[in-house]
Amino acid sequence: MRIILLFIIALSVSTTCVKKNECEFSLQGKTVGLSNGTVLYLTAKESDKIIDSVVVENNSFSLATDITSYPLNVILKNNDNSLYKSFWLDNARMEFNASENDFANAVIIGSYTQTLYANLYESIDTLSRKDQEKVLIDFIKTNTDHILGAVVLSECYILWKKEKTEPLYLKLSNQNKKSIYGEKILRYINLNKNPKIGDSLIDFELTNQYGRTTKLSELKGKLILLEFWASWCAPCRTDNKKLRVIYHKFNPLGFEIFQVSLDDNKKKWSSAIEQDKLDWTNVSDLRGWNNEAAIIYGVSLLPSNFLISSDGIIIGQNLREENLEQKLEELLLADPIEKKKSSK
Known part of the structure; x- marks a missing residue:
């Protein structure tokens, strides 16, 4: 009521x-x-x-x-x-x-x-996440012709993922599909692949802080940590300090970090790289949460990461601190037989 x-x-x-x-x-x-x-x-x-x-x-x-x-x-x-x-x-x-x-x-x-x-967002303010989602989905279905139907869907697709987003997008009016919000949603639907452990890496190319375009696949043959972060993300900045220690310990053994920033301000992104002394590959398209790589990999929280084997297979996800270091030790310090077991 x-x-x-x-x-x-x-x-x-x-x-x-x-x-x-x-x-x-x-x-x-x-x-x-x-x-x-x-x-x-x-x-x-x-x-x-x-x-x-x-x-x-x-x-x-x-x-x-x-x-x-x-x-x-x-x-x-x-x-x-x-x-x-x-x-x-x-x-x-x-x-x-x-x-x-x-x-x-x-x-x-x-x-x-x-x-x-x-009124919409005031009405869901005290609801559980499940009930919030229901109200928002009902709102979109009721307002397929109003621009706010597309707006609300564009604000939620990252959390709702492709399986919930695509059917709602298809219900939008043609005018809403052609709006900037509809185009944003369609870009997400077309790009999102949501790879899981056991899948092959999905390649992409973005620009580093110096303007050089770099592909993830350029590091193939190395053990790669694909790390998503942003300068405004406090837990990411804390993790950067720990990653530096891990990187310098395992880099001589074939470990690389490919870090993707969800910043939208180049100055803040570049400044954070310098402050945190990040000496591995860092790329961004400065589109915030609409970052191409983040959409491809289905990133909805920061920090997030994927550990990719030397032959391009995802073998770990969201490994942090001790878990990451333990996994790297298994893969890079164990004897050849043990390495083969731990990569499975």
């Missing part, structure tokens, strides 16, 4: 502009504690393109600009991102009220899409 009521409330907001072009988009804003002359930028979230800007005076601002496509996911922010709020625009008269809350928790009024989206 609660879910139904949420959608009824959202629907009532959508009646603000009944006919196309009956009213144009506008945004009236109220803030607190901002200096006169503070500049706010309205940007498209997916492209980071600036749509418009406005100057705050007396903790108020007003925006009225032509938007070519609705609904549109946007960010309102200042120059250094210390003020930042993401929300959905509709072709309506909207309000942005941060007079009683901090900027990031501003209340958005007048957008059917924003209300629908916010």
Whole structure:
């Protein structure tokens, strides 16, 4: 019943502009504690393109600009991102009220899409993961024609994996399939292979921090740890210190690390490599969780890894610290007969 009521409330907001072009988009804003002359930028979230800007005076601002496509996911922010709020625009008269809350928790009024989206995630906030998934799947099935059906699926496919994602994608309207969110989902479906222990490595090529394109298969013939990480992942950074010790111990014996970063900022990625003193192959396409290799290998958590034998077979997954070192000792320090046994 609660879910139904949420959608009824959202629907009532959508009646603000009944006919196309009956009213144009506008945004009236109220803030607190901002200096006169503070500049706010309205940007498209997916492209980071600036749509418009406005100057705050007396903790108020007003925006009225032509938007070519609705609904549109946007960010309102200042120059250094210390003020930042993401929300959905509709072709309506909207309000942005941060007079009683901090900027990031501003209340958005007048957008059917924003209300629908916010109510959805508010409704699942206290549910178990299983119940959350059910509500989200039902939402997608109910909103195959609305952009939020594609948006929610694009936010969940990494956790839901291909077997749950593909049938839901096929239910989306053709318009949603052609949207940037639909294209993102289809890319995942086409790339994802989800290899398991016993499967052959799946090759890919990405660029290292110096701009050189490198393939995983270039290390074939070595014992390879394919490691997924990111500069913003604290457990990954801790693991890097331990990996350095393991790498220098086993590298002379034929062990290599091929590390894939899920960063989207080259400066932060390169800086982390330098800080952690990583002297093995490091690559990225700077697409965050949409990283090609991460999608191919079905990575949904960081850190994650795959241990690949010298003949290109996956022989271990998510081996950490002592387990990784023990496995490497079995493979690289044991006598030939024992090596053959441990690689099976």
